[in-house]
Amino acid sequence: MTMDALLAPVKAFLQCETPDEWIAVACLPENLPILLIDHANCETKAAMTAHSLVRRYCLPKGKRHLLPKLDFYRELEALPEKAEVLGKRTMAEGDRSVFAELERNPLLFPMVRLIQEELHHFEQVLEIMNERGIAYEAVSASRYARGMMGAVRTHEPATIVDKLIIGAYIEARSCERFAKLAPHLDEALGRFYVSLLRSEARHYQDYLALAEQFAGADISERIRFFGELEAALICSPDEQFRFHSGCPVKTDSC
Numbered sequence: 062m063t064m065d066a067l068l069a070p071v072k073a074f075l076q077c078e079t080p081d082e083w084i085a086v087a088c089l090p091e092n093l094p095i096l097l098i099d100h101a102n103c104e105t106k107a108a109m110t111a112h113s114l115v116r117r118y119c120l121p122k123g124k125r126h127l128l129p130k131l132d133f134y135r136e137l138e139a140l141p142e143k144a145e146v147l148g149k150r151t152m153a154e155g156d157r158s159v160f161a162e163l164e165r166n167p168l169l170f171p172m173v174r175l176i177q178e179e180l181h182h183f184e185q186v187l188e189i190m191n192e193r194g195i196a197y198e199a200v201s202a203s204r205y206a207r208g209m210m211g212a213v214r215t216h217e218p219a220t221i222v223d224k225l226i227i228g229a230y231i232e233a234r235s236c237e238r239f240a241k242l243a244p245h246l247d248e249a250l251g252r253f254y255v256s257l258l259r260s261e262a263r264h265y266q267d268y269l270a271l272a273e274q275f276a277g278a279d280i281s282e283r284i285r286f287f288g289e290l291e292a293a294l295i296c297s298p299d300e301q302f303r304f305h306s307g308c309p310v311k312t313d314s315c
């Protein structure tokens with residue numbers, strides 16, 4: 062599939078394009094460390110969000126502790142396989158029946174694949190930072206995800222449907238930003254960002270399909286609602302620069 066064909070549904074889903082002013086600030090050399098550090102953070106957050114959805118919605122309350130915390134993977138030599146993500150290898154024999162419950166849930170397969178891919182992206186960003194001598198420092202989160210999560214309804218299945226729609230928007234926006242940023246970055250980084258497009262485009266579609274499945278009813282109103290909210294966070298002035306920040310208040314050109 063060509064890049065244009067991949068991006069067409071992403072752009073149709075999003076209610077606004079990333080403002081040129083954001084691109085201009087994002088490609089300033091002095092902003093490269095913050096762009097990469099925050100991008101790395103976004104990748105781990107994407108994995109953690111998928112992991113928390115598995116914990117909350119694939120397992121009954123009394124068994125959620127059986128799912129290992131996601132940071133266990135740092136001790137592994139390679140990225141975790143499905144069984145490792147789910148803690149199967151470390152689980153006591155008697156607890157393994159939990160897998161029958163996990164396997165029945167439609168969230169499981171796409172979320173585990175997403176966890177694996179996001180952890181891989183995180184490792185790739187860290188490697189790029191390493192090559193460029195950029196240290197991984199603590200950076201505060203942008204207003205973006207918080208701004209949408211504040212609107213999540215508090216009763217099920219509305220809560221899970223809203224969280225899945227938000228997941229779709231975050232993935233779609235990341236995809237759109239990678240594509241828009243790529244031509245303005247140096248060749249290696251541009252190539253890396255283009256390489257991320259395919260998986261992020263699929264992640265947004267996975268989230269959306271799951272939202273429809275969990276709702277069991279038409280969710281176009283809710284998609285429109287979060288689409289407007291997301292576009293407002295992207296297009297309104299934002300004093301902080303981050304991977305998902307809004308329109309920079311002060312801009313310089315590339």
Ligand SMILES: [Fe+2]
Pocket residue numbers: 104107178179182257261
């Ligand atoms: Fe990713």
Ligand SMILES: [Fe+2]
Pocket residue numbers: 107179232260261264
């Ligand atoms: Fe993703």
